[in-house]
Amino acid sequence: xxxxxxxxxxxxxxxxxxxxxxxxxxxxxxxxxxxxxxxxxxxxxxxxxxxxxxxxxxxxxxxxxxxxxxxxxxxxxxxxxxxxxxxxxxxxxxxxxxxxxxxxxxxxxxxxxxxxxxxxxxxxxxxxxxxxxxxxxxxxxxxxxxxxxxxxxxxxxxxxxxxxxxxxxxxxxxxxxxxxxxxxxxxxxxxxxxxxxxxxxxxxxxxxxxxxxxxxxxxxxxxxxxxxxxxxxxxxxxxxxxxxxxxxx
Ligand code: PGA
Numbered sequence: 001x002x003x004x005x006x007x008x009x010x011x012x013x014x015x016x017x018x019x020x021x022x023x024x025x026x027x028x029x030x031x032x033x034x035x036x037x038x039x040x041x042x043x044x045x046x047x048x049x050x051x052x053x054x055x056x057x058x059x060x061x062x063x064x065x066x067x068x069x070x071x072x073x074x075x076x077x078x079x080x081x082x083x084x085x086x087x088x089x090x091x092x093x094x095x096x097x098x099x100x101x102x103x104x105x106x107x108x109x110x111x112x113x114x115x116x117x118x119x120x121x122x123x124x125x126x127x128x129x130x131x132x133x134x135x136x137x138x139x140x141x142x143x144x145x146x147x148x149x150x151x152x153x154x155x156x157x158x159x160x161x162x163x164x165x166x167x168x169x170x171x172x173x174x175x176x177x178x179x180x181x182x183x184x185x186x187x188x189x190x191x192x193x194x195x196x197x198x199x200x201x202x203x204x205x206x207x208x209x210x211x212x213x214x215x216x217x218x219x220x221x222x223x224x225x226x227x228x229x230x231x232x233x234x235x236x237x238x239x240x241x242x243x244x245x246x247x248x249x
Contacts, residue, residue, distance in 0.1 A: 005222060005249035006163065006206050006229035008124060009040040009236025010064060010092060020046055024053040026239035032058060036229065036249035039090050040236065041124075044078055047086040055087065062090030062121070065098055068111035070118075080119035091116050092231075094126045094146065096169045106146055110153040117154060117161055124163045124231065125150060126210070127190070131170035139168075143186060144193055156197040163206045164190060165231040171211025173233055180220045180227075183209045187226035215244030222249050 015023075020042070031038055039060040042050045050061040067077040083091055093116060094109035104112070109125070116123040127146040129139040143166065151159070166186050168178050178186075187207045195202035209221050210231030221227055229249050235241040 003204065003206055003228045004037055005035075006037040006039070006208060007242075007246045007249045008038075008062075008090065008092075008163075008165075008208065008229075008231050009242055010095070010210075010231055010233050011040065011042050011236060012064065012097070012233060013043060014237055015043060015046055017046075017049065020049055021053065023237065023239055024050065027242055028054065028057050028059060030239060030243035031246050034058075034243075034246050034249075036246050038246050041090060041092050047083070047088065051087045060089040062088045062092070062124075064092045064095065065104075066091050066093070066112055066116060066121075068108060068115050070115070080115050080121055083121060084119050089122055090124055090163075091121045092124045092126060092165075096126060096128055096130075096167060096172060100169075106149040109146070110149045113150050113158075113162070114154050117158055122162060124165050124208070126165045126167050126231070128167040128169050128172075128211075134168065134170065139186060140189055143190060147190065147193065151194075151197065156194065156201050159194060159201050159205050163208060165208040165210050166190060167210035167231060173212070175212050177212040177214075177217050177221070178209070180217075180224050183221060184224035184226055187224065191226050213245060215241050215248065218245045218248035 041062045041064045067079050093112040098104040113123045127143045129142040133142050191202050206228040208229045208231045209227050213230040
């Protein structure tokens with residue numbers, strides 16, 4: 001099955017109204033003729049700006065996290081329906097920065113994933129091992145565990161409405177990219193693991209690679225058989241770099 005390539009930007013906690021305006025308009029014009037699916041995941045306060053700038057373009061937008069709850073007394077939290085109010089199509093769940101700094105456990109991530117699906121958002125589920133885990137040779141175990149909690153909660157068919165992003169924690173924002181072969185190995189593992197539950201779902205599942213993707217390494221990464229695009233942090237803040245990565249896809 002041929003899967004469309006998808007590139008999603010993760011702005012993290014960067015941006016301001018004027019810098020976003022120029023970044024969004026540059027990305028919009030620079031990517032208008034590209035074939036890849038493209039999205040940007042922006043900080044919550046800028047969702048309205050992303051919606052205003054990107055409506056009618058070929059670029060979708062989304063958020064970087066959401067609450068596992070529908071509504072209620074959860075000070076500081078943002079629900080999935082609030083995101084759909086602003087036209088979001090995507091939401092990142094389980095990013096390693098949420099897991100490590102904000103205590104998002106596998107169970108919380110699985111609840112957020114389920115809550116996203118419930119309101120029609122496409123969750124981008126991040127999985128990946130730390131350096132210590134890779135060095136202890138438990139990369140496979142960690143990634144499968146992170147995936148299995150979501151499958152146990154939402155069912156394997158839920159992955160037809162989701163995207164998985166493999167992001168080795170040691171490669172995020174460090175300039176150390178996983179080699180195309182290292183990334184492909186884990187992507188293939190994810191796909192074959194999903195295939196044991198449902199081969200059709202596995203064949204159609206978009207699996208993105210994330211971790212120091214740049215225009216210079218994107219083509220080789222995206223050329224691997226099980227890498228269907230990228231989740232881009234730092235380089236998504238530089239219009240030319242992000243457009244270059246989208247062009248590579
Ligand atoms: P990076 O971040 O591209 O800056 O390494 C990727 C991510 O955290 O999603």
